[in-house]
Amino acid sequence: MEAEYDSIADEYDATRDSASREEVEALVRALGGCTSILDVGVGTGRFAAPLSGAGYVVTGVDLSRRMLLKARDKGLDRLLLGDAYALPFSDKSFDAAIIIHVLHVVVDWATVVREIGRVTRGPVASILRVPQGYVAPSAPSSGPSAQSAPGHPARVRTQHRMWQNEIELKSRVPPLRLERIMDETIMIPVADAIRSLHARRAAGAQIVPPAVKQEMLDRIIAIAGTQSVPRRIVEDLAVWRAGDLQALS
Numbered sequence: 001m002e003a004e005y006d007s008i009a010d011e012y013d014a015t016r017d018s019a020s021r022e023e024v025e026a027l028v029r030a031l032g033g034c035t036s037i038l039d040v041g042v043g044t045g046r047f048a049a050p051l052s053g054a055g056y057v058v059t060g061v062d063l064s065r066r067m068l069l070k071a072r073d074k075g076l077d078r079l080l081l082g083d084a085y086a087l088p089f090s091d092k093s094f095d096a097a098i099i100i101h102v103l104h105v106v107v108d109w110a111t112v113v114r115e116i117g118r119v120t121r122g123p124v125a126s127i128l129r130v131p132q133g134y135v136a137p138s139a140p141s142s143g144p145s146a147q148s149a150p151g152h153p154a155r156v157r158t159q160h161r162m163w164q165n166e167i168e169l170k171s172r173v174p175p176l177r178l179e180r181i182m183d184e185t186i187m188i189p190v191a192d193a194i195r196s197l198h199a200r201r202a203a204g205a206q207i208v209p210p211a212v213k214q215e216m217l218d219r220i221i222a223i224a225g226t227q228s229v230p231r232r233i234v235e236d237l238a239v240w241r242a243g244d245l246q247a248l249s
Contacts, residue, residue, distance in 0.1 A: 019046050019049075019050050020182070022181050022182050023047070023181065024047070024050045024051070024054070026127070026181040026237040027051060027098060027127070028051075029237075030096075030123055030177070031051075031095075031123065031125065032123070034056070034095035034096040034123070035056065035095050036056075036057045036059070036093075036094045036095045036096075037051060037056045037057065037058045037059070037094060037095065037097065038058075038060075038061065038087075038089070038093070038094040038097040038116070038119065038120065039060045039097070039098050039099075039100075040061055040084050040087070040097060040102060040112070040116055041062055041084060041099060041100070041101075041102030042058075042060025042061060042067075042068070042071055043062055043064070043067045043070075043071065044070035044071050045070070045074045045076045047098060048060045048076055049071070049074040049075065049076060051098075052075070052076060057078070058078060059078040059079075059080065060076060060078065060080070061079075061080045061081075061082040061087065061088070062079075062081070062082070063081070063082070063083060063084075065081055068080075068081060084099075084102070084115060084116075085106075085108065085112060087115045087116070087118070087119050089119040090119070091118055091119060092119065092120065092121045092242075093119045094119060094120050094121065095120075095121055095122050096120060096121075096122045096123045096124065097119070097120040097123075097242070098124070098126065099112070099116060099124070099126050100126055100127045101129075103126070103165040103166050103169065104163055104164070104165050104166060109165040109169060110172075110248055113169060113173075113245045114246055114248050116245060117240075117242045117243060117245030117246030117247070117248070118246050121242060122242060123239050123241065123242070124239070124240045124241075124242050125239045125240075126166070126237075126238050126239075127181070127235055127236070127237055128163070128170070128235065129163055129166075129233075129234070129235055130163075130235065130236060131163050131167075172248065173240060173244050173248055175238040175239055175240050176241055176244070177238070177239040178237070178239075179236060179237045180234070180235075181235055181236065181237050182233055182234065182235040183232075183233075183234045183235075184232070185230050185231065185232045185233075186230070187228040187230055188228060188229055188231050189224075189226070189228050190224035190225075190227045190228060190229055191221045191225075191226075191227075
């Protein structure tokens with residue numbers, strides 16, 4: 001995984017949204033009077049940088065050396081190359097911890113959250129994206145044509161398993177606090193969405209020659225023209241007791 005994120009470090013921030021005011025304010029509320037904060041999977045410092053600016057002493061740990069270099073460029077200096085499966089810290093080293101947009105990319109998420117619980121004295125906070133399904137606008141709301149085989153809702157596409165680890169965590173260890181911090185629908189130009197997706201995947205296996213791939217991309221963008229699509233973004237702030245995570249069986 002470190003190699004994958006090393007390869008996308010240069011374009012990572014350009015293809016992700018910065019931490020929003022709502023997200024930062026929610027984290028500050030969750031962290032309360034804490035001082036020392038561990039950011040597990042700190043990446044380029046998207047959340048660590050604003051929290052550091054708010055006065056917290058933030059230590060960031062990540063597997064990707066190049067992502068850490070990007071974080072250092074933002075003024076963060078308490079950065080450590082390390083593995084979330086075996087955090088290089090003594091028990092109860094930090095007042096609080098955050099882990100944001102990380103659990104969905106690890107295989108054994110339970111080991112990761114137990115480790116975070118081990119090294120943390122107080123709250124552990126995360127911002128969880130709430131998966132949204134999509135119903136085709138032309139789908140009828142009732143009648144025979146809206147029916148489907150058992151277990152297969154008509155004309156409904158649900159989000160893939162990207163956020164499944166977060167859902168399982170909330171189920172197995174109910175958060176001490178769960179707060180809706182964002183629910184908004186924005187219009188995204190189709191061309192921009194395609195470019196962003198292309199930038200995210202550009203570091204993958206180059207099965208298609210780059211020149212051919214670029215030509216295909218240009219054609220798709222030309223077809224999309226000025227079309228836009230709605231995107232609903234729903235996020236929750238979740239807060240757990242460190243002890244509850246450490247005791248996860």
